[in-house]
Ligand code: SF4
């Protein structure tokens with residue numbers, strides 16, 4: 001049996017990251033992967049980088065890491081709404097100015113995808129989707145036919161991705177799987193202050209468990225306020241409801257939220 | 260299939276032997292189905308598909324034909340479906356078509372928002388609430404107030420559309436309002452104007468998508484069509500990212516065949532074939548509308 005722990009979207013939430021790593025440590029895992037997007041949204045980006053690198057966790061290069069690592073002009077998250085893009089730019093400008101050049105160089109060198117063979121299954125780890133680093137794979141916006149095609153095209157039995165911030169798992173009619181592991185940097189727009197990561201167990205079959213992790217979210221909100229990050233961001237941390245960067249949510253996911 | 264009626268539409272000047280970028284279909288993500296053809300209960304002066312009552316250049320599509328296209332799309336790995344017209348609700352079987360399709364993938368309905376009855380709303384609520392996939396309803400507005408909107412669409416249209424939007428939200432459908440962003444408009448400012456108006460009208464959670472102005476159909480006749488300088492002719496291939504244009508990931512079917520994208524369904528040159536299978540080849544971006552897509556990077560899709 002192989003046990004894998006996977007999470008994404010740290011978004012500089014160093015307190016959630018520490019809590020998630022503790023939870024993984026406690027439950028045990030053979031491999032641990034961060035699927036990218038270390039920065040954005042939260043405060044003091046170097047703190048999360050230090051924790052992750054210090055713990056020796058493997059990480060993919062998400063769109064955020066690619067942008068920060070290469071000092072690009074924006075985060076390339078792929079929002080289309082002008083208000084969302086305005087908030088994204090505030091986060092990005094804050095983060096790119098406060099990430100050390102050593103962390104940037106490390107980000108530049110991270111792989112965009114990673115393959116694992118385990119228990120006879122081909123796992124493909126990616127950030128947005130196997131075909132595009134900033135593609136949003138929302139549960140309610142992807143037909144089975146499309147996900148099957150992705151698996152075929154990219155020769156995978158299990159695809160793991162993140163980038164959207166809401167976790168989901170689909171067992172496809174062919175027996176293959178797509179798992180969006182969610183994000184640990186901001187809550188999943190579910191009215192809970194905690195965050196989620198994914199635990200996978202492979203032996204004959206595949207078990208996917210989304211694990212909730214509580215952390216000191218009030219301390220994070222206070223740090224964000226001290227850093228003069230937008231009040232909307234701190235509100236999300238305190239309430240568990242998204243207030244920004246939500247215009248591209250499909251209606252099913254949007255309906256479950258508050259804003 | 261012959262298409263005599265198409266020749267009466269304003270057409271861009273014939274290309275003069277320049278070379279146009281060749282756009283590949285990378286994957287069929289979005290399948291646009293013009294279920295209502297060019298039939299509409301309104302006859303807007305800016306309609307880019309020149310729809311209206313009795314307009315039958317493209318006919319209503321039979322439910323069985325829709326099912327065939329949906330099945331072909333699924334076999335190709337399609338991600339989502341869009342239903343358009345004209346006005347989808349002039350199709351007597353629109354709700355059945357949705358009920359057929361929604362179990363297989365996300366569906367978006369593009370409507371003018373004036374034909375909602377309580378029965379239709381209840382049925383949409385039931386369909387949207389019960390499915391694994393999103394059922395998106397998109398409603399277009401032509402201005403943050405009745406002045407512009409009613410000029411295009413006829414007196415009272417704005418008020419009726421707002422009523423439709425409120426009814427949709429009341430039924431848990433959270434409609435997306437689409438609005439046109441002119442070349443001089445600031446996106447954020449335009450967004451805030453619409454959102455403020457929609458909130459004042461009573462919408463709790465307005466959603467908005469901005470689209471650029473396309474000089475097609477009646478809009479081309481009303482203002483102007485594309486000019487010779489609005490072209491992608493002789494554009495160096497490296498300056499164009501195929502994935503940024505929606506025609507790398509969409510096709511549009513009407514009763515007349517399969518077209519490269521939902522914008523060019525009245526361009527004979529944009530007809531790719533009779534079936535989806537025949538329509539997967541590359542397309543020369545020779546139309547003025549391609550210039551708008553290139554400059555704005557927009558997609559007709561939801562996000
Ligand atoms: S713009 Fe829409 S509502 Fe107006 S005529 Fe065309 S299809 Fe009908």
Ligand code: SF4
Nearest residue numbers: 506520522548549552
């Ligand atoms: S109009 Fe736009 S979407 Fe259609 S073929 Fe031209 S570039 Fe592609």
Ligand SMILES: [Fe+2]
Nearest residue numbers: 037062063163
């Ligand atoms: Fe991302």
